[in-house]
Amino acid sequence: MMDSPVVRIGVVGTGFISSHFIMALDRQEGFKASRVLTRRPVDGCTGFPRPELLTNSLAELIENSDVVLECTGDAIHATDVVAAALSANLPVVTMNSEFHITAGSYFVGKGLVTEAEGDQPGCQAALKEEVLDMGFEPLVYGNIKGFLNQDPTLEDMTYWGNRSGISLPMVTSFTDGTKVQIEQAFVANGLGAEVAKPGLLGVPDDDLRTGGSALAEAAEKLGKPIADYVLSLKLPHGVFVVGKHDPRQKGALRYLKLGDGPYYVVLKHNIFVHLEILRTIKRVMNQGRILLDNSARPVASVCTVVKRDLKPGDKIASGIGSFDVRGEAVRIVDTAGHVPIGLLADAVIKRPLKRGDIIGMDDVELPDSLALRAWKDIERSVLSGQSGEAEKKSALAS
Structure with a gap:
């Protein structure tokens, strides 16, 4: 840990993730939000939990931070912020797949930039570490998507946005599949996998073991791990890895309720978004290690x-x-x-x-x-x- 008794976190953005992450810091010791960068007029950010931290100055944010958390979901703005933070030798933790898949590879090797646990890509990266530690050979890095409509109406998206408390563009990108495409392309790049076909396979199946096995078979035919998703309204909100294991473990894995193989599904069935971010910040500040980036040579x-x-x-x-x-x-x-x-x-x-x-x-x-x-x-x-x-x-x- 740094010599400073409290790690100062400069947060970029004032949306759902930013506001709830700052609330969550009230229950954590050794970390505090120092500034919150917004492009909106500060006086117009009504309802933000710590209005005294708001600033329109990127320079002020950087001057008062030991680490920057970028969570705007805006690829273009995030690129400018990351460049400025790295120029000041600050590590950057993101919850912004949109940034990584667009410009993230440009910064690989120029400083410490990593996606955080909490969103699906970071959770898949953390799950990969777990399954490798247990001896699995990953074939599929999987996302679980509940619903897909590639051309939703404004009326429907306005209703669901208001009901869910998220912005109209965000709920639309979730519904039309843009978000899962961004996340899984990012995962493919960062975890050394491939996309099986344009638009991904997106296997519809309410049985994760069956759907995951179908994806694993596609990966075996391709000869490389893939990043993809299963589509189901009934499966939990989570991510999964499908892998193979030592055949001598077959009986033990059957006893542990993983089935008969040869493909085994390891599921992380809860995604806690803002509540998991701090785990990655601690990783960065204590160990200087990234969790996930877009790689220097994305596919x-x-x-x-x-x-x-x-x-x-x-x-x-x-x-x-x-x-x-x-x-x-x-x-x-x-x-x-x-x-x-x-x-x-x-x-x-x-x-x-x-x-x-x-x-x-x-x-x-x-x-x-x-x-x-x-x-x-x-x-x-x-x-x-x-x-x-x-x-x-x-x-x-x-």
Whole structure:
């Protein structure tokens, strides 16, 4: 632990995660929220639990922090915050899959940046550590999704957003599948896995053992672990790993209610979101270790798929949680030139697009940002690496 008796946590964002995390710190010793960065007028953040901590100054946040917690869900803003924090030699803990899948790889090796436990990707990373310690060979890193409607209505999303106490864009991104696509593409990159197909497999099954085994079979055919999900309204809110084990353990694992194999499902059936974040902050401050990042050489991205016909001049304020587009996990090398959905903000459509089209960089005007430049750097690196591998294979073959 640091010499300071209390670790100062600078929090970025004032939404559900930020406000409830700050409340949870009241029950923790040795940690305190020092500043909370918001882009909204400070006086307008009514109902925030610690209004005296609010600031619009990133410099003030950094000056008063030992570690930064970024939890806005905004890929572009988070990129700027992470860059500033790393320049000040501060570690960054995130609950922001959108940032990682868009620009996170740009920062690998430039400082300590990690996703936290509490959201599905961080929980899958922690579960991987557990199953490896127990001797399992992971084949599937799995998410459990309750409901999917790729083109929900504004009326339905407004109702469910108000009922759940979450924002309209957030509930929309959950419903149309964008969120699970982002999470599992991120997990594939960070845990050394693959996406089995564009848009993932998404096996519908109320029996996790059956659905998980179907995903494991797909992973075996692919020859690599995969990140994917099972779709069911009846299964618990959680994540899982499907793996194989030493055949000599078959009887013991049957006795432990894991079935006859050869695929075994290990389930984490509770996701506590903001209540788990501090565990990762302690990991960072005590051990200097990350839990999960997007890797320096990602394999997957989340492209932008058109939900309805778009015409030149149409404006899209934000792709994630939009009624115009949704996100779909893809392999970067198979979809060169696509626009990651995390970059689609304040965008203007340049040419006609049909429902189902994937938006490319030539199809849209995007404001300049560090996130955009970072993504272009990431894509160039991935594609040049792929080209280099192809050249090596060709040389060996000849």
